Structure formats: structure tokens, C-alpha cells
Amino acid sequence: MIKENSYFAGTVKSLGFEQNGEDSSVGVMLPGNYTFGTDAPERMTVIKGSLVIKRAGEDTWSTYNAGEAFEVAGKSSFDLQVKIATAYLCEYL
């Protein structure tokens, strides 16, 4: 099954799927500023576009471009600045 998710009034959407027992999703974020909470730890990979992020407790923003990835701890959160429509892969670790 492919699970459709919509966040922030439809400005972020994702498609969740399972592969070999592991959950992942691909999604798109339109320009905007967002805060996402995490349940499980996750790895976010930028597919096309760019994400500027700051994890909870961090002071500085980091930029990730297509092909680059960052991880976020579980039971935490991260802030995002999205300047152009960006596609991403989220893998739950």
C-alpha cells in the first residue's frame, strides 16, 4: 500500500511505502518554513532542490542539496527553510 500524507495545508505531501520491512517515504515540500517532529530517528535525503535545516538544540542552519542527506534523532524535531520546491526521501532508521 502507498500511503498518502498531507501536511501544512497541502504544502508538504508524501507517499509512504515499505521495502523489505523498512518504512520510507518520498515527498515534496513547497517553499515555506516548517517544523517537523520525529517519532523514530530518520534520514532525509534531498532528491531535487535544497533544504536548509536546524535540528532541535542547534544554533546554526545547514544546507543540503540534491544527493545530500542528514539524520534527525527520534522523539525530536527539526526546523526547515524551503526556498524552492524540493523533493526528498525520508527513511526511518
Place this chain on the structure above:
Amino acid sequence: MIKENSYFAGTVKSLGFEQNGEDSSVGVMLPGNYTFGTDAPERMTVIKGSLVIKRAGEDTWSTYNAGEAFEVAGKSSFDLQVKIATAYLCEYL
């Protein structure tokens, strides 16, 4: 706007978006055999998983794994064998 698309009874779903005036989509294909028609020429990049494809007029199947891409001519079609749930990026050229 992020456009949700669903094909083949929901076993293939995609999210279409525009970035700098160019149309792309990210999507997920569940295991199965599919034929897709193209309108514009497109480049398909495997994000996670694997696609086995054969373009219209070709005799042999080719396998593309994560990070690999193939192009398909416009006004044409290609057959796909999907063995595990696979995420892809489709860029219209």
C-alpha cells in the same frame, strides 16, 4: 501546488511539482508489471529500489538501481517490471 496522481488502482502514485519552471514528479511503484505512455520526453531516476524496463521497440530488458537513470522519448511508451516497492523521480525534458 503539489499534484497527487494515482495509476493502476493505486499501485503507482506520484506527486507532481514545478521547480524553476520545470515539471517533475516523485512517486512510488508497488511490485507489478506496468506500461506507461509518455507525452513529453522524460528522465526517470531510481531513488530507492529497482526498475526493470523496456522501451517501445526494444527487445531486451534493462535494470536500473538506486541512483541510476534512463530516458524515454516523448509520444512513446515503456514497460516496467517492478519487483520490490520502488521510489523514483520523473523529470519532463
